[in-house]
Amino acid sequence: MPDSYADLSRFYDLVMTSGYYDYDAYARALLARIGTGRDVLELGVGTGLVADRLLALGPKDLRLTGIDHTDSMLAQARDRLGDRARLRREGVLDMSLPAAFDVAYSVGGVWYIVEEGKESWLSSHLMEEEDNESGLTNLAAAIRPGGSLLLSVQGPHRRADRTLPGGMVYTQHVEVDPEGRHTKDYFIEDQGLVVTHQRLRFRLFPRETADRLLGRCGFHLQESDGVLWRYIRR
Template identity: 55%
Template sequence: MADSYAGLARHYDMIMTSGYYDYDAYARELVARIGDRRNVLELGVGTGLACERLLELVPDGLRLTGIDHSRSMLAQARKRLGDRVHLVDQDVLRMTWEPAFDVAFSVGGVWLWLDDKDGGTHLGSHLLRDDENVAGLGNLARAVRPGGLLLLSVQEAHRSAKRPLPDGLQYVQEVHDDGNGRITKDYFVMRGDTVLAHQHSTYRVFPQTAAEQLLRHAGFRAADHESGALFRQYVRT
């Protein structure tokens, strides 16, 4: 996969920590769900914000591995996390680990649930082809021990929006649904009318029934779809 966040990497932390995600809330729920499990994989580690919060809550004994296909993001993660997390330039289509992890999680990474209060819930994926999603989930299942957990974050469905950023900047996102299972999303960092950064991303979206079939086929059984939870939980069969 190409480096899909190269255009936005320099501004990513500012966007994510200015109201886009509540990493503290995600980390608290992760800690509760991880329990005493210790070998943990983050899918799409980005700049390391989620791992950093996890390490603040569980400073000892947690063995974290983070993968990402974006070298620009991993460079920032290495500055943030040092050697506290094993960071790997890799994507799920090339992942070859034998069963090693007790938990795998994604906070808006490779896969995420998009909850549209009026139009149902869909699984969003950075992998655009159906065969890629089958292969990626299969590789992930082989990396998670039987009985291990897969935790996929839940967030509001993507919509066009604007909001202020520090230092007089503005974040703008423009979202288009093509009606055929793909959503395109353009991210902009603006100063006045000047575009400082622009990122174009495309997501494959699966209706809930099709998504659950994909996950079951790969070997993940739905375990917890608690209303209002920040993650959907699956067990590796």
């Protein structure tokens, strides 16, 4: 997977903490499902925003490992988290971790759930079904049998813009092809000038396809509540 957030990373925190996510709410929802588990893996740790809240609100003996494929994001995560978490530069396609985790989670990372009305999709930054199967198989190998995979829920991606603290403007454009492949362009403008542009691609897999894919990799859905979907590793 390419270093997909390299250009956006210097503005990432500004965008994400200005109303994009409620990190405290996600952390509390995650902790409720982590329960007595202590070995936790974050898929797409980014700059450490979710991990920071999880560690701050969770038990002191929580052992968190975060992986990401973007050096610039990991550098910020290391500054934020210090020695409170173990951080590794890895992608799910080349991930090789021991079967040591009680829980893995992704909040808008490699995988997450998109819901609109009664419809739902698995969103992935991996464009091909075969790559998703490889990544989820690697993930299953890292989670103890009976452990959980927690995927955050988001609404559909659409064109949007908003003013950021300091007066800069964030804009996103989204194009979709018939196979559910999305191309999303992010722009940050300052006084009418584009100071950064980032293009990302992801794909939405319909619920039926997603259920088959996750099932082949050893996961079955246990619960969903509009905030997180919980899969159990068989």
